Structures are given as structure tokens and as C-alpha cells.
Amino acid sequence: xxxxxxxxVNQPYKHGFVTEIESDIAPKGLNEDTIRLISAKKNExxxxxxxxxxxxxxxxxxxxxxxxxxxxxxxxxxxxxxYSAPKPKKKLAxxxxxDPELLRTFEKLGVPMHERAALAGVAVDVIFDSVSVATTxxxxxxxxxxxxxxxxxxxxxxxxxxxxxxxxxxPVGDNYFAALNSAVFTDGSFCxxxxxxxxxxxxxTYFRINTEGSGQFERTLIIAEEDAAVSYLEGCTAPRFDTNxxxxxxxxxxxxxxxxxxxxxxxxxxxxxxxxxxxxxxFVTKRGLAKGKNSRISWTQVxxxxxxxxxxxxxxxxxxxxxxxxxxxxxxxxxxxxxxGTKMIHLGKNTRSTIVSKGISAGHSNSSYRGLVRIAPTAExxxxxxxxxxxxxxxxxxxHTFPYIQVHNNSAIVEHEASTxxxxxxxxxxxxxxxxxxxxxxxxxxxxxxxxxxxxxxMEFAVEATKLxxxxxxxxxx
Amino acid sequence: MIVKNSxxxxxxxxxxxxxxxxxxxxxxxxxxxxxxxxxxxxxxGSGKSTLAKVLAGHSAYEITGGTxxxxxxxxxxxxxxxxxxxxxxxxxxxxIEIPGVANTQFLRLAYxxxxxxxxxxxxxxxEFDDFVREKMKLLDMNPDFLDRSVNEGFxxxxxxxxxxxxxxxxxxxxxxxxxxxxxxxxDALKTVANGVNQIANKDNATILVTHYQRxxxxxxxxxxxxxxxxxxVMTGGKELALELETRGYxxxxxxxxxxxxxxx
Ligand SMILES: Nc1ncnc2c1ncn2[C@@H]1O[C@H](COP(=O)(O)OP(=O)(O)OP(=O)(O)O)[C@@H](O)[C@H]1O
Ligand SMILES: [Mg+2]
Numbered sequence: 114x115x116x117x118x119x120x121x122v123n124q125p126y127k128h129g130f131v132t133e134i135e136s137d138i139a140p141k142g143l144n145e146d147t148i149r150l151i152s153a154k155k156n157e158x159x160x161x162x163x164x165x166x167x168x169x170x171x172x173x174x175x176x177x178x179x180x181x182x183x184x185x186x187x188x189x190x191x192x193x194x195x196y197s198a199p200k201p202k203k204k205l206a207x208x209x210x211x212d213p214e215l216l217r218t219f220e221k222l223g224v225p226m227h228e229r230a231a232l233a234g235v236a237v238d239v240i241f242d243s244v245s246v247a248t249t250x251x252x253x254x255x256x257x258x259x260x261x262x263x264x265x266x267x268x269x270x271x272x273x274x275x276x277x278x279x280x281x282x283x284p285v286g287d288n289y290f291a292a293l294n295s296a297v298f299t300d301g302s303f304c305x306x307x308x309x310x311x312x313x314x315x316x317x318t319y320f321r322i323n324t325e326g327s328g329q330f331e332r333t334l335i336i337a338e339e340d341a342a343v344s345y346l347e348g349c350t351a352p353r354f355d356t357n358x359x360x361x362x363x364x365x366x367x368x369x370x371x372x373x374x375x376x377x378x379x380x381x382x383x384x385x386x387x388x389x390x391x392x393x394x395x396f397v398t399k400r401g402l403a404k405g406k407n408s409r410i411s412w413t414q415v416x417x418x419x420x421x422x423x424x425x426x427x428x429x430x431x432x433x434x435x436x437x438x439x440x441x442x443x444x445x446x447x448x449x450x451x452x453x454g455t456k457m458i459h460l461g462k463n464t465r466s467t468i469v470s471k472g473i474s475a476g477h478s479n480s481s482y483r484g485l486v487r488i489a490p491t492a493e494x495x496x497x498x499x500x501x502x503x504x505x506x507x508x509x510x511x512x513h514t515f516p517y518i519q520v521h522n523n524s525a526i527v528e529h530e531a532s533t534x535x536x537x538x539x540x541x542x543x544x545x546x547x548x549x550x551x552x553x554x555x556x557x558x559x560x561x562x563x564x565x566x567x568x569x570x571x572m573e574f575a576v577e578a579t580k581l582x583x584x585x586x587x588x589x590x591x
Numbered sequence: 592m593i594v595k596n597s598x599x600x601x602x603x604x605x606x607x608x609x610x611x612x613x614x615x616x617x618x619x620x621x622x623x624x625x626x627x628x629x630x631x632x633x634x635x636g637s638g639k640s641t642l643a644k645v646l647a648g649h650s651a652y653e654i655t656g657g658t659x660x661x662x663x664x665x666x667x668x669x670x671x672x673x674x675x676x677x678x679x680x681x682x683x684x685x686x687i688e689i690p691g692v693a694n695t696q697f698l699r700l701a702y703x704x705x706x707x708x709x710x711x712x713x714x715x716x717x718e719f720d721d722f723v724r725e726k727m728k729l730l731d732m733n734p735d736f737l738d739r740s741v742n743e744g745f746x747x748x749x750x751x752x753x754x755x756x757x758x759x760x761x762x763x764x765x766x767x768x769x770x771x772x773x774x775x776x777x778d779a780l781k782t783v784a785n786g787v788n789q790i791a792n793k794d795n796a797t798i799l800v801t802h803y804q805r806x807x808x809x810x811x812x813x814x815x816x817x818x819x820x821x822x823x824v825m826t827g828g829k830e831l832a833l834e835l836e837t838r839g840y841x842x843x844x845x846x847x848x849x850x851x852x853x854x855x
Contacts, residue, residue, distance in 0.1 A: 534690070538650070543687040545671035546647050546680075547701035547757065548708065557700065561691025561740070 139196035145169065148296055151196050155265050155299075160276060164285065168295030171286035178289055182481040182513060183421050183450040185394060188359055195297045195330070254312075259343075260305040261316055264332050267303035274305055278336055282365035282402045282429070290361040290423075291398040294330045298363070301332035306341035306372075315571050317346040331362040337372035339405065344375040346574055358383075360419075361396045370405030370432065375413070377570055379578050381585075382418035389448025389477075392420025399426035403435035403464075411438040412455065413569040415578040417585045420449060425483065427456035430464035430492075437466040440566040442578070444585050445478030445510070454484035454515075459492035459525070468499040471563050473582075474510035475589035481513040488525040495525045503533045504562050506555070506589050534562075556583040593813050594626035594793045598662075600765050601646075601796070606657035608645045614655065615641045617821035623765065626793040630807055630832060631800045633818035634840055639800045640684050642818070643767045647681040648674050661765070676708040678764030682754035682771050684800070689741035694753070697741045698723055702760050726759045729789065731782045747774030755783050759790055766790075767798045772806040784809030804836040817843050 139150055148169055152162040177188070254261050260271060268275050285295040306312055337343055360382070366374050376399075385392030395418075401410030412426035428437030439455035457466035472480040486497045503512035514531050536558055544554035559582055560567070567575045601623040608616040615638050623629055633639050645652050646659065648671030659666040661677060669677065689697065695716075702723075703713040714722060724734055730752050742750050751771050758766050768787070772780055787810050791797055799810060807815075807829060815831040816823045819840075824847040825831065835843065 537687075539687050540689055542644075542647075542649050542671060543683070543689070546675050546683075547697075547761070548672050548675040548704040549700055550670075550672045553700065557692050557696070558689060561689070561693070564691060 138194050141194045142191045143169075143193070143195060143297065147195050151297060151299060154196060155268075157265075157268060158272060160272075161268060164280065165296050168285035168292050169297075172289065172292035172296055175286070175289045175292055181423055181452040181483070182479070182515075183423060183452050185421055185450075188394070190293075193359060196299055254314075254316075257310050257313065258307040259310060259312055260303065262303055264301045264303040264334060265299075267305075267334075271303075271305070274336065275303070275334070278334055278365070278367055279332075280365075282367060282400045283363050283398050288398060290396040291363050294332060294361050294363040294398070298330040298332035301334075301362070303333070304335040304343065304345060306335075306337045306343045308338040309340045310338075311341065312343040315344045315346050317348070329358065329360045329362070331360075331364075333362070333364040335364075335366045335374060335376070337366075337368050337374050337408075339370045339372060341369075342373040344571060345377070346571060347376070347378045348380075348574075348577075358392075359394045359396070362398070364397070364399040364426075366401035366410055368401065368403050368405060368408035368410055368432075368435075371407045372405060373409045373411075374401060375411045376401070376426070377574055378412075378414040378416070379570075379574060379581065380414065380416045380418050380422075381581055383420075384418045384449050385420040385447065387447045387476075389420070392449070393418065395419035395422045395424065397424040399424065401426070401428050401437070403428055403430045403432050403437060403461075405435070406432040406461070407434045408432050409436040409438070411436075411440075411569070413438075413440040413566065414442070414453075415563075415566070415570070415581070416441070416443040416451060416453060417581055419451075422449075422451040422453055424453045425455055425485075427458070428466060429458045429460065430466065430495075431460045432464075433461040434463045434465075435461055436464070438569075439466075439468045439470070439484075440569045441470045442473070442563045442566045442582070443471070443480055443482075444473045444582060445475070445480045446585055446589055447476040447478060449476075449478040449480075451479070452481045452483055454482045456485040457487070457497060459486075459488045459495040459497070461491070462493040462495075464492055464495045466495075466497045468497070468501070469565050470499075470501045471566055472501070472503045472512050473506065473559060473562070473586070474503070474512050475506035475586055477509045479511045479513070481515060483515040483517075485517040485519070486527055486529075487519045488522050488527065490521045492522050493524055495522065497525075497527045499527075499529045500565075501529075501531045502562065503531075504559070505533065505535045506586065552583070555586055555589070559583070559586060592626050592628075592793065594624070597624040597626045597793070599624050599660075600662060601666075602658075602660045603646075604658050606642075606645070606659060607655040608641065608652045609655055610641070610652050615652075615821050616645060618657065619818075619821070619823060621816065621823060623796045623798065625764075625796055627796045627814065628791060628810060628812045629796070629798045630812040630815045630829075631798060631818055631823075632802065632815060632832065632835060637818045638821040639818055640769055641821075643681055643684075643769045643798075643800060646674075646767060647671060647679060675761075676705060678795075680758055680761055680763030680766045682751070682758060682766065682768040684769040684773070686742045686745075686750040686754055688743045688745075690743050692741050693737070694739055694741050695720070695723065695737040698737075698757065698760060701757065705761050723756075723760065726756060729759065730756055730786050731779075732756060748776060748779050751775055752779065752783060755786050759786060762790070762795075764795050765798070766795070767800070769800045770802065771799070772801055772803060780806065781809060804832045807832050817847075819843065819847070 148165050283291050286292050304316055368374050382393040403410045410428045416422055430437050437457050443451045443453050445451045455468055468484055470482045472482055474480045482501045488495045501514050505512060516529055518527055520527055541551050541554050560579055570578060603619050603621040606616055606619040631639055654667055699719045706713050727734060732752055812829050815827050817825040825843055
């Protein structure tokens with residue numbers, strides 16, 4: 114590929130800066146005392162401490178997974194600080210009380226919070242480092258019985274719900290990183306949509322990692338009761354650092370009869386520089402349980418950041434006629450590595466799943482799709498459709514597809530399609546002959562390539578995602 | 592048409608170009624003035640498309656000698672997109688497919704880019720839709736092609752029409768049409784030729800690359816050039832194409848010096 118392709122992806126990370134806010138940081142290292150410290154700092158009830166300790170014991174017996182197609186130096190779990198919280202001066206009653214420095218950070222990130230919330234009708238539960246500092250629109254949501262707050266708050270205000278659902282979709286010993294998260298999670302979002310309620314607005318959380326060297330262990334739990342519906346947006350950016358930061362989140366979704374949960378993510382964490390130095394390690398466990406009949410869980414993700422992404426948002430389709438969906442765009446550039454995909458576990462009758470995965474690789478990056486479709490013996494007449502497309506920009510990058518299909522019921526219909534394409538020099542020449550420069554051309558080709566996924570995003574998120582992709586790939590063409 | 596006091600649009604002198612170390616163009620001389628229609632003919636592999644792509648700025652070719660001026664600009668100094676914005680248009684012999692990108696979106700972006708360059712108003716999607724549909728009528732094109740991906744799955748002739756549609760939209764100063772007649776049925780040839788004639792005026796110019804005299808019955812050239820092994824060996828009026836049709840390229844090889852001399 115010519116010089117045009119090389120120069121487009123390499124813009125400096127726009128969100129690379131550190132906000133100076135006093136942080137309350139735990140000493141580095143992990144042992145039972147650390148966990149007791151976290152639990153005590155957060156005033157947690159005894160049952161949650163024992164949940165954490167049980168997870169920690171599991172974790173000690175497990176080993177870090179190595180099957181994924183990514184490479185990184187061994188993580189020293191004792192060199193990480195497991196708790197970091199901005200020091201709250203007092204309880205915040207409104208946005209005006211939020212640290213102005215923090216608000217400036219959001220300005221820089223292009224997330225003018227109150228404006229955004231007001232204009233777009235989005236309630237933003239802001240996670241800054243590990244503790245929620247502000248929650249807007251809670252009142253309005255409360256009127257219809259929706260609970261949307263930080264999970265540590267919910268532990269105190271709605272302990273029965275947390276106790277009932279926490280760890281039911283992703284058990285404490287599910288995998289190495291989920292066990293670690295269960296032991297040390299500091300905060301995250303909790304969302305409860307009661308029976309019959311369709312959430313009147315998209316619920317949104319902006320994640321942000323701030324303290325250098327602090328691990329980030331978010332925990333999110335979303336419950337939609339019978340006939341309830343919610344669309345949840347998660348967006349992330351992180352400041353620029355040279356040491357790798359581990360992020361191991363757990364997200365659990367539960368949908369009861371006829372409930373509908375749509376979970377959308379735009380991920381743009383620091384990916385390391387153009388030589389592959391620095392960047393976030395993003396090892397996430399996301400799983401939705403379509404527990405009730407006719408329930409639906411839909412994941413949409415646009416993954417552009419992180420040095421390493423290791424993530425498989427999954428659906429367990431237990432209820433009869435339940436539906437699972439996974440729409441993904443994963444962009445890697447420079448030395449980024451992504452191993453991402455989904456698992457669709459069909460248990461109920463007439464369960465249906467759709468997988469649309471679009472991988473874009475540029476620079477020296479590597480991107481893998483890994484997907485499991487499992488049709489259990491009980492899943493009479495289950496159907497799956499999978500489509501995995503890869504696009505390569507330049508000739509130093511790689512794309513790989515690992516589909517795992519396990520069918521244990523003869524009535525199932527499982528379809529898998531895959532393709533690989535390249536942005537060719539002749540395509541770019543065609544555009545340029547019509548006056549369109551390489552950047553615009555790539556952006557147009559990429560947006561066309563990702564159309565099926567972007568259509569699934571809420572409107573303003575789709576616009577953001579489109580811009581983000583062009584931005585990420587700037588300099589990769591030419 | 593040959594116009595009095597016309598100005599020189601394109602002036603190529605001693606142009607040499609190679610690809611992967613092989614010299615393809617070996618000293619091309621060509622002058623095109625506003626109002627003129629030129630035809631370039633020649634055997635397969637003689638360098639016609641290479642000349643077209645070199646003029647348009649394809650990065651695979653290395654320029655090893657000569658100069659090219661386009662109006663008052665040094666064409667070889669310009670990036671391909673700037674050549675296009677300056678009014679140079681190439682209808683490709685093999686138009687490229689761009690899966691996933693809707694034709695209408697592509698056409699509008701190209702149109703608005705050129706409009707902006709000319710300091711004119713850009714069109715929003717609705718305005719553009721009306722505008723492009725009018726242009727499509729001239730070329731007898733089905734509006735369904737707007738919603739399909741650019742050239743993807745288009746038949747050979749449909750691709751050619753889509754190229755001419757772009758020419759009609761962008762109103763270039765100099766159009767190079769590389770074998771626009773190949774793959775067109777006889778009705779389509781008339782329609783497309785009619786489109787080209789409508790676009791041609793005293794301020795712009797057209798270079799037709801073709802193998803067949805037939806096209807030249809519909810779009811009548813002021814000059815016909817014959818290219819052999821990377822250089823123009825003969826230039827004449829429209830009758831040269833007829834002559835070529837009856838006598839073939841062996842005749843050109845045998846007579847190139849004398850006839851070229853006679854024309855000069
Ligand atoms: N990458 C390349 N390496 C070597 N030779 C090349 C390369 N690309 C093109 N050529 C050669 O350049 C010569 C000129 O090709 P060009 O496409 O300009 O011919 P043309 O006159 O347009 O022919 P046609 O009438 O068949 O369209 C051909 O001999 C072709 O094989
Ligand atoms: Mg040719």
C-alpha cells in the first residue's frame with residue numbers, strides 16, 4: 114500500500130491527558146486484606162464480603178487463560194492497586210457540586226454532561242475511576258419505578274435485588290478475569306426495569322480510567338422484568354499512559370418473560386502509541402441471560418481502543434422463543450490486538466440468534482473473531498445466522514476467524530458466512546479521480562462496511578461511532 | 592469542434608512513464624485545446640490506458656521524463672484528487688467496484704467536492720436526488736442504480752453508463768473516456784454518445800480512447816491519434832480512423848514516418 118494508507122491511522126490520541134483530582138488509592142497488591150479493605154471502604158454488608166472472598170479463593174486456584182490469539186507480557190497482579198476513588202468532599206446533590214476539574218475533563222472528552230443529558234434525553238451515570246460521582250435524571254426514572262444508580266449504592270438501597278441476581282449470569286468462578294472482578298470490583302452501574310415498564314430514554318454510562326497503575330474492575334447488572342424494555346449505552350475513553358492498565362469488567366444482564374435489553378458499547382480506550390507502547394488491556398466478561406420466554410438480549414459494540422481486547426458478549430437463550438443478537442465492529446490499528454466475538458447458547462425451543470461481526474485491521478494489528486454457537490439437545494427448532502466479515506487496510510495486518518459450531522439437535526438451522534476484503538489502491542484511485550481524498554474514501558468504504566452494525570446503534574451513538582472510526586483510521590491509508 | 596482563439600487545456604511533451612521498471616510510455620506529445628474532441632486508437636497493450644491513468648495521477652506509474660501542463664498548472668505536481676478538482680476526468684476502461692458504498696452517496700460526495708472547489712453550492716441528499724435523476728434520464732439509466740453499491744454487480748455496459756453519468760454530473764474541463772464504447776449495445780452506444788455530445792462545448796475538451804470507428808460516427812473527432820508501443824506515431828483528422836479501419840495497423844507501421852511527417 115502506498116504512502117497514503119500509511120499516513121491516515123496515526124493521529125495522536127485525542128483523549129490523552131490526566132485529570133488532577135485527589136485520589137484515594139489502596140496500596141498495591143492483592144490478598145484477603147485488600148478485599149476486606151475495599152469492602153470496608155464501601156461499607157458493605159457481610160454477604161457481599163463473603164461473595165468477594167469466595168471469588169478470591171476461586172481465583173487463586175485458576176490460571177490466566179492463554180488460548181486467545183493475543184500476546185502480552187505476564188501481568189503482575191501484585192503490582193496493581195485495586196482501589197482508587199476520587200475523595201468526595203461531601204455527598205453530591207446536583208451537577209453543580211461536581212468537581213469542576215472533572216467537568217473540564219468531560220468537556221475535553223466531548224461529553225458536556227448536563228447538556229448532553231438534557232439535550233439528548235440521556236441519563237448519564239458517570240463513572241470516574243471506580244466511584245460514581247454524579248447521577249442525573251434519576252428522579253424522572255424513579256417516577257416509573259426504574260432504578261438506575263451505582264452498584265455500590267444499590268447494595269445499600271436494594272440489597273435484595275443485588276443478592277438475588279449478582280453472580281447468577283456470570284458465576285464467581287466463571288473465568289480467571291471474572292473471578293478477579295468478583296473479588297475486587299469497586300463500582301459500576303445497576304439498572305432495574307420493573308414489570309411492564311419500557312424505559313423512556315436510553316440509559317448511558319461513560320467510563321473513564323484515570324489513575325495510572327490502578328486496575329479497573331467495573332461491575333454492571335441490568336435486570337428487565339416481565340414485559341420491560343431498556344436500551345443501555347456504554348462509552349469509554351481513557352487518558353494516555355505508558356504503563357499498561359488492566360481492565361476486567363463484568364456485565365450481567367437478565368431478561369424475564371417478553372423483556373428486551375439492548376446493550377450498546379462504543380469503546381475507545383487508549384490503545385498504545387504507534388509503536389505499541391502503553392494502552393489498556395481490556396479483558397471483559399459480558400453475558401446476558403434471556404431467561405424468560407420471548408425475551409431478547411441484543412449486544413452492539415464498536416470496539417476501537419485498547420492495546421488488547423478480549424471480549425465475548427454472550428447470550429444464554431433459556432426461555433422458549435428467546436432471541437439473542439450480537440452486532441460488532443472491531444477496529445485495530447498499529448500494534449493493537451483484538452480477540453472478540455460472542456457465544457450464543459441455545460437452550461430453549463425456537464430460540465433464534467444473529468451474529469454480525471465486522472473486523473477492520475490496519476497497521477501491524479491483528480484481529481480475531483471467535484464465536485461459539487451451541488444448540489443444546491433441548492433447543493428444538495433453534496436457528497442461528499452468523500456473518501463475519503474482515504477488512505484489511507495495508508498488508509502488515511491480519512484477520513482471523515474462529516467459528517465454533519456445536520449442534521446437538523437435528524432440527525436446528527445454523528448458517529455461517531464469512532468474507533475478507535481489502536481496501537485496494539485501485540479503489541482509492543477511483544475515489545481520488547472523482548476529487549475525493551483518501552481519508553474520506555476510507556471513511557466512506559468503512560462506513561459502508563459497518564452499515565449493518567451502525568444501524569443497530571441509537572442515533573447519536575451511531576454518529577459518534579462513525580466519527581470515531583474515521584479518526585482511528587486516519588493516517589492508515591496512503 | 593475546432594474553435595478560433597481557443598486556449599490550450601492540455602499540453603503533453605515527451606512524456607515517459609514506467610511501471611515496475613518497464614517503460615510503457617516512451618515520449619508522448621499531445622496538445623488538446625478547448626472545444627476539441629480527440630480520438631486515440633491503437634493495438635491492445637500499446638499504452639492507451641496507461642496514458643489515461645498517468646494523466647489522472649495513478650501512483651503505480653513512475654514518470655521518467657517529459658512535462659504535462661493542464662491550463663496554467665504543472666499537472667504532474669498535483670495529487671490525483673487535485674487533478675480531478677482542477678477539471679480532469681477519467682472514465683475508466685474497467686470501473687472499480689466499491690461494495691457497501693451506495694452509488695448515490697458516492698456520486699453526491701464527488702459532486703459536492705467539485706462544487707465546493709468551484710465555490711458553488713453543495714446539494715443536500717434530497718436536492719441531489721432530484722438533480723441526479725434528471726441526469727440519469729439523459730442517459731436512459733434506471734434510478735435503481737442509485738441505491739446499489741458503486742458498480743457492484745453492474746453489467747459491463749451499466750458500469751460504462753455510470754461513468755458517463757459521473758462525467759455529466761461533474762462537468763469536467765477535460766474528459767478522457769477510456770473505451771466507453773466497449774461492452775455497450777448499439778442503442779446504448781447512441782444514448783451514451785448523445786450524452787457526450789451534449790456535454791461537449793467550446794470550453795471543454797474530450798479524449799476518446801477507442802478501438803472502433805463506429806463510436807466516431809456518433810462522436811465525431813477533430814483529431815485522431817494512433818499510438819504504438821508507447822508513442823503517438825500518426826495524427827490525422829476523422830478520416831484517419833476510416834483509413835485505419837480499412838487498412839489495419841500494419842499499414843500504420845509501414846507508413847508512420849511519412850504520414851506523421853505529412854501531418855506535422
Ligand atoms: N504492472 C505491470 N507490469 C508490467 N507491465 C505492465 C503492468 N501494467 C501494465 N503493463 C503493460 O503495459 C502495456 C500497456 O497497457 P495499457 O493498459 O496501457 O494498454 P492499452 O493500450 O490500454 O490496451 P487495451 O487496448 O487492451 O486496453 C501492456 O503491455 C501491459 O501489459
Ligand atoms: Mg486500455
